[in-house]
Amino acid sequence: MSKKILIVVGSLRQGSYNLKIAKHIVKSNPIQAEFKIAKIDDLALYSELYDDASETPEAYTRIREDVEQADGVIFITPEYNRGTSAALKNAIDVVSRPWGQSKWNNKPCSIISSTIGTSGAISANYQVRQTLNCLNAPVMPAPEVCLFGISSSFNENDELINEIVEKILENFTQSFDRWIEKFKRDF
Numbered sequence: 001m002s003k004k005i006l007i008v009v010g011s012l013r014q015g016s017y018n019l020k021i022a023k024h025i026v027k028s029n030p031i032q033a034e035f036k037i038a039k040i041d042d043l044a045l046y047s048e049l050y051d052d053a054s055e056t057p058e059a060y061t062r063i064r065e066d067v068e069q070a071d072g073v074i075f076i077t078p079e080y081n082r083g084t085s086a087a088l089k090n091a092i093d094v095v096s097r098p099w100g101q102s103k104w105n106n107k108p109c110s111i112i113s114s115t116i117g118t119s120g121a122i123s124a125n126y127q128v129r130q131t132l133n134c135l136n137a138p139v140m141p142a143p144e145v146c147l148f149g150i151s152s153s154f155n156e157n158d159e160l161i162n163e164i165v166e167k168i169l170e171n172f173t174q175s176f177d178r179w180i181e182k183f184k185r186d187f
């Protein structure tokens with residue numbers, strides 16, 4: 001059976017480079033996995049008020065089930081002011097609650113960050129890692145993928161034209177495939 005991998009993209013905008021990276025991974029699919037890109041743009045900002053079952057938004061239930069059903073989760077984050085996006089952090093918070101029902105516990109995760117700038121969005125990458133660490137999600141330590149100057153890596157048809165980035169993403173996806181297997185062996 002192929003692995004189910006959920007991809008959480010931190011940018012909500014249509015022309016997002018982080019979303020293009022996600023779509024490239026889904027399309028190239030070097031590990032023959034079943035990928036799904038999570039919908040996070042309709043998640044209400046998390047409040048403990050929503051922990052009450054009668055108040056829980058449908059979108060909360062959807063993303064929690066998506067994470068629960070996934071064998072692993074790939075985060076692809078932009079960097080906003082040296083951190084991850086509010087949308088991505090909100091999605092992590094939503095899935096971490098109600099208390100005692102977090103779906104991140106023991107869920108294999110991995111992180112890609114990218115920016116049109118020169119930093120590789122490494123601060124955002126590490127912020128996501130820090131949050132997942134406290135939720136007991138085993139985050140793949142390497143390869144670290146922090147992509148800079150990402151706008152020149154895609155053409156006008158949203159195709160990845162940078163062979164080095166292509167190789168990096170292929171290696172990352174294959175490594176994550178092996179990382180997931182360390183935690184679950186009944187594929």
Ligand SMILES: Cc1cc2nc3c(=O)[nH]c(=O)nc-3n(C[C@H](O)[C@H](O)[C@H](O)COP(=O)(O)O)c2cc1C
Pocket residue numbers: 011012013015016017018019078079080081082083114115116117118119120121
């Ligand atoms: C509010 C805001 C803050 C940003 N801060 C950073 C930053 O700290 N570091 C960085 O490298 N790029 C920063 N950028 C530029 C983003 O890297 C760029 O907008 C990128 O394309 C966003 O990802 P996306 O293409 O997936 O939407 C920022 C952009 C916005 C809108």
